[in-house]
Amino acid sequence: xxxxxxxxxxxxxxxxxxxxxxxxxxxxxxxxxxxxxxxxxxxxxxxxxxxxxxxxxxxxxxxxxxxxxxxxxxxxxxxxxxxxxxxxxxxxxxxxxxxxxxxxxxxxxxxxxxxxxxxxxxxxxxxxxxxxxxxxxxxxxxxxxxxxxxxxxxxxxxxxxxxxxxxxxxxxxxxxxxxxxxxxxxxxxxxxxxxxxxxxxxxxxxxxxxxxxxxxxxxxxxxxxxxxxxxxxxxxxxxxxxxxxxxxxxxxxxxxxxxxxxxxxxxxxxxxxxxxxxxxxxxxxxxxxxxxxxxxxxxxxxxxxxxxxxxxxxxxxxxxxxxxxxxxxxxxxxxxxxxxxxxxxxxxxxxxxxxxxxxxxxxxxxxxxxxxxxxxxxxxxxxxxxxxxx
Numbered sequence: 354x355x356x357x358x359x360x361x362x363x364x365x366x367x368x369x370x371x372x373x374x375x376x377x378x379x380x381x382x383x384x385x386x387x388x389x390x391x392x393x394x395x396x397x398x399x400x401x402x403x404x405x406x407x408x409x410x411x412x413x414x415x416x417x418x419x420x421x422x423x424x425x426x427x428x429x430x431x432x433x434x435x436x437x438x439x440x441x442x443x444x445x446x447x448x449x450x451x452x453x454x455x456x457x458x459x460x461x462x463x464x465x466x467x468x469x470x471x472x473x474x475x476x477x478x479x480x481x482x483x484x485x486x487x488x489x490x491x492x493x494x495x496x497x498x499x500x501x502x503x504x505x506x507x508x509x510x511x512x513x514x515x516x517x518x519x520x521x522x523x524x525x526x527x528x529x530x531x532x533x534x535x536x537x538x539x540x541x542x543x544x545x546x547x548x549x550x551x552x553x554x555x556x557x558x559x560x561x562x563x564x565x566x567x568x569x570x571x572x573x574x575x576x577x578x579x580x581x582x583x584x585x586x587x588x589x590x591x592x593x594x595x596x597x598x599x600x601x602x603x604x605x606x607x608x609x610x611x612x613x614x615x616x617x618x619x620x621x622x623x624x625x626x627x628x629x630x631x632x633x634x635x636x637x638x639x640x641x642x643x644x645x646x647x648x649x650x651x652x653x654x655x656x657x658x659x660x661x662x663x664x665x666x667x668x669x670x671x672x673x674x675x676x677x678x679x680x681x682x683x684x685x686x687x688x689x690x691x692x693x694x695x696x697x698x699x700x701x702x703x704x705x706x707x708x709x710x711x712x713x714x715x716x717x718x719x720x721x722x723x724x725x726x727x728x729x730x731x732x733x734x735x736x737x738x739x740x741x742x743x
Contacts, residue, residue: 354449355385355401357393360595361566362649363473366520366542366724367448370471373725374732382440384433386453390594404432408485409452412596422485426505429454437466444469444736447514451476455484459506462514467739469731470517473542474646477511477528516738518731520724521668524646536734540727541672542649543719548624549656551713552632557699559587562634562659564627564650567595572640572664573603578688580612583695589638592619592630631657636698639663640691642684651679652719655712660705662694672719676704678711 496507516536519525637654648669675681
């Protein structure tokens with residue numbers, strides 16, 4: 354996916370990196386899937402090409418016959434070859450490859466074209482499991498035969514396809530453990546301080562905010578289930594889109610718990626609008642229940658001066674510090690743990706002030722430009738490395 358047709362932060366980070374590279378004088382062409390969102394603005398960038406197919410459809414992985422998978426793989430390679438020959442890039446950058454034809458990475462490696470990867474989610478871990486071609490050919494003997502007959506790679510050498518840039522040590526260490534990667538670097542993604550900047554704090558009014566993708570692992574159900582345990586005037590705004598089936602489940606949950614009139618589901622907003630929503634909220638809840646690779650939303654809220662209540666699981670735990678810049682709760686304790694954290698924050702203005710100060714200090718230490726500069730550095734490293742090895 355690529356903006357304006359996207360569901361989460363990975364794609365926004367990619368778009369910002371493209372903008373940065375272009376501003377630095379590097380022409381960039383984007384090749385992505387044909388995924389679109391109804392009502393999204395029309396494409397205005399002539400160098401964004403939505404031509405690839407993938408194995409994902411509406412938050413599921415539909416079954417495909419082997420012949421369909423072979424056809425998809427051949428078509429995607431033909432599309433990429435066309436752009437390689439037309440654009441003549443110095444480097445191919447791999448971004449969000451989950452559900453994609455991972456054989457493209459191996460084909461580019463075998464051609465000797467410099468490449469670099471920018472891995473912001475777990476696609477290196479789950480990708481081979483949902484890649485219809487790699488999954489169908491994972492048996493060694495059959496895989497070797499299938500590659501000989503079709504010419505489509507059935508094995509990846511990601512350790513030779515980098516260098517690789519990660520936003521968190523957690524994600525880097527998992528990928529290194531799986532693929533034996535070398536030439537890796539971790540640089541935290543930051544926020545644009547010109548957009549997300551300090552705003553006056555409102556008087557506490559029990560107004561909670563969740564912003565991000567709608568996904569069962571995000572813990573939005575915990576936030577909804579905590580509402581009956583909070584004062585009756587407490588509300589929760591849920592800003593984002595994603596898994597429509599799970600969104601229906603969340604609506605149903607709010608109805609069953611009798612808080613449907615206190616939960617407001619809102620479409621994703623432009624960054625400026627989201628900044629204002631952070632500013633109006635008493636607290637941002639980031640209740641992820643899985644080891645999420647990173648978390649940009651807490652940093653955005655911190656930059657605005659909004660207290661953060663989070664689980665600290667995954668990559669966000671590398672910058673969230675309990676009672677210094679955030680209030681950490683254990684999601685395994687259920688919605689009661691989140692409710693207790695909210696109540697404590699509501700009753701303790703001194704704690705709120707400390708979290709605001711600590712959060713703003715943390716966000717200022719992780720500027721958006723740092724990751725973009727690392728992207729450019731990684732690109733140059735890949736080109737130089739290929740040139741040195743001939």
